[in-house]
Amino acid sequence: MAQRLLATLARTLGSEQAALELKWMRQAIADRTQPFGPLKLLARPPVLIPRPETEDWVIKLAKTLSPTVQKPINMLDLGTGSGCIPLLLCHLWPPGSLKAHAVDISPHALSLAKENAAFCGVPSTSDGSRPVNTFRATQASFLSRDFPSKPELDQVLPIDLLTSNPPYISWEEYLGLPGSVVNYEDPKALFGGPSGLDFYHSIARLLSRADLFRPNALVALEVGHQQAENVQALLRSTGRIVQSEIWTDPWGKKRTIIGRM
Amino acid sequence: MSSPQDVARLKQVKEMEPLQDAWDRWSENRKLIDETSELLNDPDPTMRSMASEEYASLQQTLTESLESTFPTLLVPPSKTAHLSALMEFKSGAGGQESSLFLGRAPANDLEDSGIKDAILEVKGPAAYDHLRWESGVHRVQRVPATESKGRVHTSAVAVVVLPLMEENDSKSEELYNMSDIKLEVMRARGAGGQHVNKTESAVRLTHIPTGITVSMQDERSQHQNRRRAFQVLTSRLMDLKLRREMEERRDTRRNLVSGADRSDKIRTYNFAQERVTDHRIGLTLMNLTSVLEGDGLEDIVEAIKKHQDETAMEEMLDVD
Numbered sequence: 001m002a003q004r005l006l007a008t009l010a011r012t013l014g015s016e017q018a019a020l021e022l023k024w025m026r027q028a029i030a031d032r033t034q035p036f037g038p039l040k041l042l043a044r045p046p047v048l049i050p051r052p053e054t055e056d057w058v059i060k061l062a063k064t065l066s067p068t069v070q071k072p073i074n075m076l077d078l079g080t081g082s083g084c085i086p087l088l089l090c091h092l093w094p095p096g097s098l099k100a101h102a103v104d105i106s107p108h109a110l111s112l113a114k115e116n117a118a119f120c121g122v123p124s125t126s127d128g129s130r131p132v133n134t135f136r137a138t139q140a141s142f143l144s145r146d147f148p149s150k151p152e153l154d155q156v157l158p159i160d161l162l163t164s165n166p167p168y169i170s171w172e173e174y175l176g177l178p179g180s181v182v183n184y185e186d187p188k189a190l191f192g193g194p195s196g197l198d199f200y201h202s203i204a205r206l207l208s209r210a211d212l213f214r215p216n217a218l219v220a221l222e223v224g225h226q227q228a229e230n231v232q233a234l235l236r237s238t239g240r241i242v243q244s245e246i247w248t249d250p251w252g253k254k255r256t257i258i259g260r261m
Numbered sequence: 262m263s264s265p266q267d268v269a270r271l272k273q274v275k276e277m278e279p280l281q282d283a284w285d286r287w288s289e290n291r292k293l294i295d296e297t298s299e300l301l302n303d304p305d306p307t308m309r310s311m312a313s314e315e316y317a318s319l320q321q322t323l324t325e326s327l328e329s330t331f332p333t334l335l336v337p338p339s340k341t342a343h344l345s346a347l348m349e350f351k352s353g354a355g356g357q358e359s360s361l362f363l364g365r366a367p368a369n370d371l372e373d374s375g376i377k378d379a380i381l382e383v384k385g386p387a388a389y390d391h392l393r394w395e396s397g398v399h400r401v402q403r404v405p406a407t408e409s410k411g412r413v414h415t416s417a418v419a420v421v422v423l424p425l426m427e428e429n430d431s432k433s434e435e436l437y438n439m440s441d442i443k444l445e446v447m448r449a450r451g452a453g454g455q456h457v458n459k460t461e462s463a464v465r466l467t468h469i470p471t472g473i474t475v476s477m478q479d480e481r482s483q484h485q486n487r488r489r490a491f492q493v494l495t496s497r498l499m500d501l502k503l504r505r506e507m508e509e510r511r512d513t514r515r516n517l518v519s520g521a522d523r524s525d526k527i528r529t530y531n532f533a534q535e536r537v538t539d540h541r542i543g544l545t546l547m548n549l550t551s552v553l554e555g556d557g558l559e560d561i562v563e564a565i566k567k568h569q570d571e572t573a574m575e576e577m578l579d580v581d
Contacts, residue, residue: 024460024481035482052462052483053454059484169455181458190455225452250446250483251453 037088042119046186047112050084053249054165054222057256058085060247061220062092064258065161069096069131073160074214076153077102078142078203081189083113085163086135090122096131101156103140103148106186113137143202148212158214162206165222166199168192173224196224200231207238207261219259228254235259280334287326294319336570341503344389345425347496348381353398355416358405363418380493382425389424394518394565396422397527404532413533421523423496424503436498443467446483466490473497518542518565519572528561537561542568 002022009018034043036050037059043049067073077086080102090098104110117124117135124136138152148157169177169190181190192198200221206212207219219241223231228246235241241259249255297319300312352359363376383392399418404411426436445465450457463478464486475497477490507519518541529538530549537552538545544564551557 020478035480035485037482037484048455049458051454051458052460053450055482055484165455167455173452173456177456178459181456185458222454224454225456249453250444251450253453255454 034082036084037092039084039088039091039120041082041084041087041116042112043082044108044112045184046189047106047109048081048185048189050082053251053253053255054084055088056249057220057222057247058088059092060256061163061258062089065218067093067097067160069094072097072099074099074156074158075101075161075163076156076159078162078164079166079189079199080104080113080137081109081165083116083135083137085165087113087116087120087122090133090135091120093133094131095133096126098133099156100133100135101153102135102137103142103153104137105139105141106188107139108186109189110137110139142206143199145205147202147206158212158217160214160217162203162213162217162219163221164199164203166192166203168196168199168222168224168227170194170196170224192224196227197230197234200227200234204234204238207235207240207259210240213261215261217261219257219261221257221259222255223257225253225255228257231257232259283326283330283334287323287331290319290322290326294323332570332574336573339390341389341393341424343386345382345384345386345427346388346392347423347425347493348383348392348395349378349421349423350376350381351378351419351421352376353417353419355401355414357407358414359401359416359418361406362401362403362416384425389422391562392422393424394422394562394569395420395527396523397525398523400526400529402529402531402533417526419523421500423493423500425492426495426499436495436502437468437470441469442494443469444487462486464490466494468494468498471498471501473501518569539565541565 006018006022009021012018013021032043033040034049035041036055041050065073075086075089075098077083077100080086081104083102086100086102090100102113104113113135114137117137122135123132124134126132126134136152136156138150140147140150140153142148167188167190169192171191171194173196174182174187174191177190192200200223203219203221219235221231221235232244232246235244235257236259240261242261244257244259246254247256247258294316297312297316300308301316303309303312350363352363360377363379397420399420400415401417402413402415405414405416408414443466445467446461446463450461460481460483462481462483462485463476464483465474465476466487467474473494475490475493477486477493480486480489527539527541529536529540530553531537532549534547535549536545536547537549537557539561542564544561546552546557546560548557552561
């Protein structure tokens with residue numbers, strides 16, 4: 001059976017890549033994990049599989065900020081999916097320097113994110129015995145005008161860092177996505193409205209609320225391949241961003257907007 | 262409060278301890294030999310007999326000191342003693358048969374299948390020192406499993422053993438500048454990001470000054486492939502550095518082991534005759550099974566190390 005599968009893969013991918021794909025598929029069936037930086041994360045449809053573009057900017061972000069146990073920070077990740085962004089930061093930053101909170105509208109994503117936190121050894125609270133980075137996840141829709149309303153979020157507000165890889169695919173683009181994405185990944189995690197920018201408008205609204213953020217807070221947002229300028233302009237229009245920059249991903253796409261308040 | 266010179270001197274004294282001990286014991290031994298030799302002419306026969314035994318035993322200790330203990334102490338300690346090893350295997354001439362031979366390597370968990378090339382990490386102190394002399398071409402003479410007429414084929418596997426540098430080894434940082442490195446990620450991802458979920462994780466590093474390139478696509482994560490590629494690059498640069506240093510010291514002048522090019526045939530495994538021959542030191546062992554599956558390889562490695570130590574000592578005595 002494996003031989004037939006290998007032959008089929010080879011026809012589309014060539015024999016060398018086919019052998020690799022088969023190896024990865026075996027791995028995926030056995031342990032259903034996806035590497036993300038130095039971490040191994042559990043992956044399960046319909047939750048979005050962490051992308052290498054995301055891996056790249058989160059590692060860069062970890063080198064940009066230097067929280068310490070003496071000067072720890074609070075972060076909020078919007079639309080956390082597998083939990084990859086906050087969990088990688090919990091792993092890379094020193095223990096006790098980060099308190100991470102994540103929200104997602106999907107119950108599938110929430111349970112996967114919590115499983116991943118356990119899988120990576122990141123607790124939800126500190127018992128005080130030794131410094132640890134913590135991760136909590138709550139169900140919420142950040143599109144909603146009354147976000148954040150849940151009492152659980154009060155524990156992490158005001159925040160020093162806001163991150164998000166929000167759904168950014170436009171309707172037209174969605175129609176053109178490959179089957180590997182459309183058949184396995186939640187459209188709600190991908191579809192960003194007719195323009196693909198709906199979620200960035202909500203995030204911009206959040207930025208205007210000074211009470212949610214500490215002074216000099218940072219916002220880091222992943223964007224689709226042609227959205228960088230639009231999203232940067234949108235953030236600037238809030239009047240809350242003092243300095244911003246665009247980061248390019250390893251494939252030359254303008255992938256991340258960094259804004260300092 | 263000790264100054265840096267004090268610390269350096271203390272280190273030197275500490276390093277000399279084994280030599281000091283050996284010298285003290287040798288002096289003691291010599292004194293006893295002199296005393297005992299006087300008793301060899303003692304009028305009392307019992308006394309003579311005891312002295313004779315004692316003398317023989319003392320002579321043996323003396324010989325050992327002179328033949329092994331001192332020489333070992335005089336050879337300068339290896340600068341690479343703490344390093345683990347990175348072994349690269351490439352199947353070469355002989356095609357499928359070569360791959361099948363490589364497939365017998367212990368790391369292969371798929372039975373009876375060939376391996377075209379492989380990278381193996383062997384971790385532990387002295388791993389590199391122990392394995393470095395495996396670099397070169399290993400020749401295999403046997404009747405392949407796929408051969409219907411029982412003819413003997415010759416195939417080859419090329420092995421390169423590199424020092425494996427730990428990520429936080431300070432010497433790694435001295436080997437290259439990031440500005441000399443070109444990092445390429447393979448294949449366009451189109452729009453990328455949320456638009457694509459197939460992983461295009463292959464990475465290629467080029468070290469511009471030396472032209473060394475490392476391609477890595479074993480892992481599913483670009484980040485992990487990048488890390489492994491840098492690891493292999495560091496190993497190759499370190500290997501280059503060590504070989505340049507050897508050449509500068511003119512170690513390679515008379516040394517058939519250090520002087521061997523990595524394309525030289527260093528060893529032949531002849532299955533029909535159950536024979537393994539190392540061509541550099543001219544050693545033949547008639548127990549191929551022991552070498553390939555048991556501890557026989559140890560004997561060869563020990564013989565080579567001994568040859569290297571002897572050559573090192575000869576060089577020390579060589580006054581230009």
